[in-house]
Amino acid sequence: MPIAEAEQIAAWLAGTDIEFLELRSADGCLTLRRQGNDVAISREGAPAPQEAAREITVTAPSVGVFLHRHPLRDAPLVRPGDTVPAGQILGLLCIGPLLLPVAAPRAGTVARMWAAHEEVVGFGSPLVELLATEGTGDHGH
Amino acid sequence: MFRTVLIANRGEVALRIQRACRTLGLRTIAVHSTEDAEAPHVRHADAAFCIGPAPARRSYLDQTAILFATEVSGAEAIHPGYGFLSENAGFARRVEAAGLTFIGPASASIATMGDKIAARNAMREAGISCVPGSDGPLPDEAAAAMELALRIGYPVLIKATAGGGGRGMRVVAGPSDLAPALALTKEEARQAFGNDAVYLEKLLEHPRHVEIQVLADHHGHAVWLGSRDCSLQRRHQKVLEEAPAPGIDEGIIAEMGERCAAACRRTGYRGLGTFEFLVEDGRFYFIEMNTRLQVEHCVTEMITGIDLVQWQIRVAQGEKLDLAQRDIRCTGHAFESRINAEHPGTFAPSPGRVAAWDLPGGPGVRVDTHVSQGSVISRHYDSLIAKLVVHGSTRADTLARLQLALDEMRVGGIATNLDLHRAIVRDPDFVAGGVDIHHLERRLAEGGLR
Numbered sequence: 001m002p003i004a005e006a007e008q009i010a011a012w013l014a015g016t017d018i019e020f021l022e023l024r025s026a027d028g029c030l031t032l033r034r035q036g037n038d039v040a041i042s043r044e045g046a047p048a049p050q051e052a053a054r055e056i057t058v059t060a061p062s063v064g065v066f067l068h069r070h071p072l073r074d075a076p077l078v079r080p081g082d083t084v085p086a087g088q089i090l091g092l093l094c095i096g097p098l099l100l101p102v103a104a105p106r107a108g109t110v111a112r113m114w115a116a117h118e119e120v121v122g123f124g125s126p127l128v129e130l131l132a133t134e135g136t137g138d139h140g141h
Numbered sequence: 142m143f144r145t146v147l148i149a150n151r152g153e154v155a156l157r158i159q160r161a162c163r164t165l166g167l168r169t170i171a172v173h174s175t176e177d178a179e180a181p182h183v184r185h186a187d188a189a190f191c192i193g194p195a196p197a198r199r200s201y202l203d204q205t206a207i208l209f210a211t212e213v214s215g216a217e218a219i220h221p222g223y224g225f226l227s228e229n230a231g232f233a234r235r236v237e238a239a240g241l242t243f244i245g246p247a248s249a250s251i252a253t254m255g256d257k258i259a260a261r262n263a264m265r266e267a268g269i270s271c272v273p274g275s276d277g278p279l280p281d282e283a284a285a286a287m288e289l290a291l292r293i294g295y296p297v298l299i300k301a302t303a304g305g306g307g308r309g310m311r312v313v314a315g316p317s318d319l320a321p322a323l324a325l326t327k328e329e330a331r332q333a334f335g336n337d338a339v340y341l342e343k344l345l346e347h348p349r350h351v352e353i354q355v356l357a358d359h360h361g362h363a364v365w366l367g368s369r370d371c372s373l374q375r376r377h378q379k380v381l382e383e384a385p386a387p388g389i390d391e392g393i394i395a396e397m398g399e400r401c402a403a404a405c406r407r408t409g410y411r412g413l414g415t416f417e418f419l420v421e422d423g424r425f426y427f428i429e430m431n432t433r434l435q436v437e438h439c440v441t442e443m444i445t446g447i448d449l450v451q452w453q454i455r456v457a458q459g460e461k462l463d464l465a466q467r468d469i470r471c472t473g474h475a476f477e478s479r480i481n482a483e484h485p486g487t488f489a490p491s492p493g494r495v496a497a498w499d500l501p502g503g504p505g506v507r508v509d510t511h512v513s514q515g516s517v518i519s520r521h522y523d524s525l526i527a528k529l530v531v532h533g534s535t536r537a538d539t540l541a542r543l544q545l546a547l548d549e550m551r552v553g554g555i556a557t558n559l560d561l562h563r564a565i566v567r568d569p570d571f572v573a574g575g576v577d578i579h580h581l582e583r584r585l586a587e588g589g590l591r
């Protein structure tokens with residue numbers, strides 16, 4: 001958003017009782033915060049592209065019991081040191097009768113398993129550490 | 142019979158439910174957003190699960206996330222608290238379908254009471270009167286409207302069925318104004334909403350908001366637990382409540398209470414519930430039923446000495462209500478001040494870190510809160526930070542206790558509505574008792590209560 005537009009919004013905000021406004025878009029995040037009669041504008045650019053970060057922590061999308069292997073199999077789905085393509089299933093989240101796959105967001109090497117087999121995890125719990133393969137631009141999701 | 146309860150809520154009510162579960166020897170499971178990871182309801186639970194990010198729609202309102210947490214935790218019952226999913230019939234249905242206990246009424250009861258017309262019909266069948274009106278769109282002939290208006294008595298209100306929030310309404314003072322007002326409102330409704338259907342209702346000019354608490358079990362027993370007055374409201378949000386409703390004949394309250402309990406028995410309602418009424422000139426008009434625990438349940442607990450949340454859970458376990466109506470005695474008076482993190486004047490929320498937190502004490506003083514010094518009040522949730530509840534032998538004594546308690550309470554680092562409460566409890570009309578639902582906004586508009 002051009003700076004002129006942000007200033008216009010800040011001027012409108014000054015006439016209201018809104019304390020805090022946050023606008024998020026693909027280009028980044030614009031924050032307007034009232035400080036007395038003034039409105040402070042701060043902006044952050046879009047998050048650095050994922051290519052820059054080599055270490056990726058895959059986190060739990062839901063509450064569940066994290067499984068390293070399918071209940072009917074003996075072998076784990078992946079082991080530390082394995083090279084995996086984007087989309088490869090790293091583990092499963094077991095919720096009652098449901099098994100939700102946890103997939104690699106990018107191609108890389110499995111660095112370590114953060115959550116133990118059959119560990120109960122919550123939303124956002126770290127599950128697997130991946131070391132992304134450099135130079136690959138593919139994104140899982 | 143369940144042993145583990147998942148509490149699908151946060152803040153003071155999550156703690157309130159935890160306490161009730163503990164006194165019954167039940168395990169408690171907390172769910173929380175990433176924002177609430179350090180919250181007291183998480184720290185005090187037997188087990189806690191993060192179910193989503195800060196925005197409520199992705200955590201406390203995410204039905205699937207809550208059901209997943211219930212499955213993984215092994216909880217057999219869900220207590221929804223108030224707000225969030227507490228009156229969501231669809232959620233209650235999913236809980237029932239999963240073979241779990243929803244601590245509240247059956248989903249069908251929630252659905253009936255959530256539909257205004259169905260609720261009014263159900264109440265009428267139970268002999269409880271509603272605001273008199275046309276009970277549906279008015280026919281086109283003005284003569285029918287004239288006859289109806291005469292029967293219910295002027296002034297009346299003409300409302301567009303497609304309107305709402307104060308739009309598409311017109312007050313009619315007497316018979317000579319009715320026909321032109323009808324034509325005008327219909328024309329406006331056609332232009333504004335593309336639908337000219339209008340209905341007619343008696344205009345209550347200075348009503349009070351009075352409610353009756355009920356409790357019913359699975360075995361056909363129901364009791365009522367006194368009245369509450371919640372007339373002090375701003376933009377339909379209750380600010381300060383009291384029990385019992387002052388200045389209303391006890392015989393009338395008892396008659397209304399009996400009808401409410403009878404309506405529960407008749408409809409097979411179970412759990413806690415509140416019948417809300419507008420009361421004008423000693424007459425009660427049903428407006429809606431809340432099918433859940435209410436924020437202001439504490440004032441009823443203070444005057445009856447009954448732990449409502451504990452009973453709500455016990456009846457959900459299938460226990461028989463061993464309280465007979467004659468065992469329920471209301472003693473003394475109680476007030477509840479809702480302390481919010483908000484700016485005086487603008488009423489805008491005031492999130493931030495609580496730098497100072499001094500609570501009042503003394504006989505009859507109870508504070509239900511999830512806040513302590515150093516707590517961070519999130520901008521993502523309701524601004525209620527504490528409920529200051531005071532009990533005493535008479536209304537005057539209790540009001541004196543409340544005045545003192547409000548003066549003792551100190552909150553630093555965030556703005557609060559403490560000063561508004563301090564002004565309300567010294568407002569001569571409020572002190573006299575029985576103000577109407579417009580009183581607070583009227584005083585604020587006059588520049589009073591500052």
